Amino acid sequence: MGLCYSGTSYCGWQSQPGGCGVQDHLERALAQFLGCPTRTVCAGRTDAGVHALGQVVHFDVPLQREPSSWVRGVNAFLPRDIAVQWARTDLPTTFDARRSAYQRRYRYVLRNHPVRPALDHARVGWTHRPVDLDRLRAAAQCLLGEHDFSAFRSSECQAHSPVKTVQAIDIWREGDYLIFDLRANAFLHHMVRNIVGSLLAVGNGSKPVSWLAEVLASGDRRLAAPTFMADGLYFIGPDYPAEFNLPPTSTRIGLLI
Missing domain, CATH: 3.30.70.580 (Pseudouridine synthase I, catalytic domain, N-terminal subdomain)
Structure with missing residues (x-):
């Protein structure tokens, strides 16, 4: 189903x-x-x-x-x-x-505006500080490929290994919304929310672009940004081999994106 x-x-x-x-x-x-x-x-x-x-x-x-x-x-x-x-x-x-799934995909939708969301409450995340898209994209490059993602792993995570392979991180803006699209073979507990929180620290100028690579290499959860809110995070779904011929998932999120 x-x-x-x-x-x-x-x-x-x-x-x-x-x-x-x-x-x-x-x-x-x-x-x-x-x-x-x-x-x-x-x-x-x-x-x-x-x-x-x-x-x-x-x-x-x-x-x-x-x-x-x-x-x-x-x-x-x-x-x-x-x-x-x-x-x-x-x-x-x-x-x-x-x-049977060979990769999974998450999307985070974030309202980047001085005023908090109202009609979109609980459906989007929110940050009021200006965010630079180029800094986000530059910092995200270090996360691509196979890495030990312990620095972005919840202490409650039950995964057997912190090593995961991130195939893609696409980030773009649509009006007042920032969209983060992440694909990996699997994700650790809170991994997406911890990555988004750390990317925002770079995007708003609190941290240099090089900081994210240092956090990743450290393997220390304490060095990364706090876990970002769950509001706005969507599990788009898994991808399976073509032989199963499962229906595609629409990535349109209500009236938003």
Whole structure:
């Protein structure tokens, strides 16, 4: 299944004892639709407050239904801010939502304006200081390729290795909005938010362009900028080999970008 959700009201993707995770709501909806409990596996866990445009999950059940039935049926039991976008029942048993993905993509949308957002509250990040786009792009170059990203890793991260490969970081401006688009084989806990926070320290002139490379090389989380707000962060989704022929994810975020 492909899912879209607003993360504002949830404590992240992962199931929690209090039932506040997106996974909890999805599995409750599946249980109501199926008449039996089932567990789901996702392509990438999102933090509390983080949104998703193309989260992908898989699960194994004995029940056969048409894809359209899965979409309509499960959506009938989901909250209004979580929606199944598509379903596939013809994938090979080798498909795994997490392990089959070869890269993942996040987008951070940031309002760069003296006044905080109102209608876009919780849907975009915000910084009031002027930000230089050329400085952002220059600093980001050092993050491309395979590196140890311990300096941008949360202390709660459960990943087996801090070494990840960043394929691309694209940064551009549309009106009052700055957009950061990051692609990597995988991301550490808080990695995108920590990178964006550190890039902004360079972009607003607080730190020199060379500072980001020094932070990366240090492997010391204490030297990087504070973790930036979750508002405005979107999990665009995973990419899979063409053989699976999964539907593409729209990258349009509501009426914004």
